[in-house]
Amino acid sequence: MDWTYWIKVAVIIVSVYIISFILRKLLGLFIKRESVKVNVDPTNFSFIKNSLTFVLYGAGLIAIFYITPSLKSLSKALFAGAGVLAAVIGFASQKAFSNIISGIFILIFRPFRVKDVIEVNKTYKGVVEEITLRHTIIRNYENRRIIIPNSIIDDETIVNSNIIDQLVHKFVEFDISYESNIDLAKQIITDEAINHPMSIDNRTKQEKLSDTPMILLRIIALGDFSVKIRAYVWCRNNDEAFALSCDLNESVKKRFDREGIEIPYPHRTVVEKKYNIQ
Numbered sequence: 001m002d003w004t005y006w007i008k009v010a011v012i013i014v015s016v017y018i019i020s021f022i023l024r025k026l027l028g029l030f031i032k033r034e035s036v037k038v039n040v041d042p043t044n045f046s047f048i049k050n051s052l053t054f055v056l057y058g059a060g061l062i063a064i065f066y067i068t069p070s071l072k073s074l075s076k077a078l079f080a081g082a083g084v085l086a087a088v089i090g091f092a093s094q095k096a097f098s099n100i101i102s103g104i105f106i107l108i109f110r111p112f113r114v115k116d117v118i119e120v121n122k123t124y125k126g127v128v129e130e131i132t133l134r135h136t137i138i139r140n141y142e143n144r145r146i147i148i149p150n151s152i153i154d155d156e157t158i159v160n161s162n163i164i165d166q167l168v169h170k171f172v173e174f175d176i177s178y179e180s181n182i183d184l185a186k187q188i189i190t191d192e193a194i195n196h197p198m199s200i201d202n203r204t205k206q207e208k209l210s211d212t213p214m215i216l217l218r219i220i221a222l223g224d225f226s227v228k229i230r231a232y233v234w235c236r237n238n239d240e241a242f243a244l245s246c247d248l249n250e251s252v253k254k255r256f257d258r259e260g261i262e263i264p265y266p267h268r269t270v271v272e273k274k275y276n277i278q
Contacts, residue, residue, distance in 0.1 A: 008067050016060035020053050027052065031107075095151065096134070102150035103133040112160050117238045119159040120148065161238040167202065168241040170233045172248050175226035176256070177264040182219070185229060188255045189248075190215045193233050196251075198244045202234035226264050 112118045112128055118138065119125040126140035136153050138146040161168065172193070176185045193199050193215045201214050221228040231248070235241040256263060 005067065009064055012060050012063050012067075016056050020056045023052055023056075095149075098151040099134045099149050102154035103131065105154060106131060106136070106150060111158055112163065116163065117161040119161075120153060121156040122159075124148070166237040167200075168235045168238055169202075170235050170241040170245055172231045172233060172245045173220070174229050174231070174252060175223070175263055176229065177226060177262040180227075180261045182227065182229075184259060185256070185261045186217045188259065188261065189217060189229065189231050189252055192248055192251045192255060193231055196233075196244055196247060198235055198240040198247075200234045200236060225266055 106112075114128050114131060116128050117126070118128060120138070124138060124140065124146050126138040126146065128136065129139050129145070130137040131150075133150075135147050135149050138148065140146055172189075174185070174189060176182070190213070199215075203212055203214060216232040218230050218232075219227060220230045233241075233244060233248075235244050253263065255261075
């Protein structure tokens with residue numbers, strides 16, 4: 001073998017080393033930065049850098065075999081075998097790789113972070129405790145852990161209560177009878193909502209100057225047997241919004257009872273017919 005062969009080998013080795021070094025550094029900085037944003041241990045993603053190094057050095061080794069005349073046939077066999085092996089591994093690990101890729105997408109695009117309150121597909125709701133390469137762990141309000149594979153959660157509709165800010169515009173609804181005084185019912189709801197310690201005034205200065213009410217009330221439906229009133233109440237976060245709605249249900253009900261506002265039961269008309277059977 002002449003000196004040109006050894007130059008080619010040296011170029012391959014140095015190129016693989018430099019490319020591997022640069023890519024590992026860039027990937028490490030990216031993972032470290034994004035892991036801080038989602039509060040994930042960056043060591044969870046160390047296998048990505050190790051896999052990248054393995055692939056690069058493997059490709060370099062095959063390239064050296066390819067330029068070596070006595071090993072050229074072996075390099076072709078390695079290329080073919082690597083293709084078959086990759087196909088077998090890829091087929092056997094579809095779900096695992098799908099979860100890993102989805103975990104990386106979650107890391108990059110950050111639809112949710114650790115400590116965010118999220119609701120997944122209107123089924124699971126709770127606080128994100130951990131995001132791993134395979135799954136996301138959510139602690140629900142019964143202190144149970146819900147473990148969802150990343151490939152599944154990445155395809156679902158997610159309601160995130162913390163992604164921009166934590167303020168919640170809570171809808172609290174009440175039904176009153178058609179015979180009840182609507183204005184009095186609205187005044188009771190307004191008083192109870194304003195006096196609740198978890199209710200906040202989120203009006204702008206312009207809205208305050210124009211006398212926009214702190215608690216907005218709307219008649220949203222005229223049902224079969226009741227009038228539905230919706231109160232729009234601002235709260236600091238999702239947990240306080242839930243507690244406020246429960247408290248308002250109790251305090252408004254008590255005020256309704258004292259001041260003669262009826263919360264009706266469903267009404268049904270039953271028609272009885274008699275038949276003469278001969």
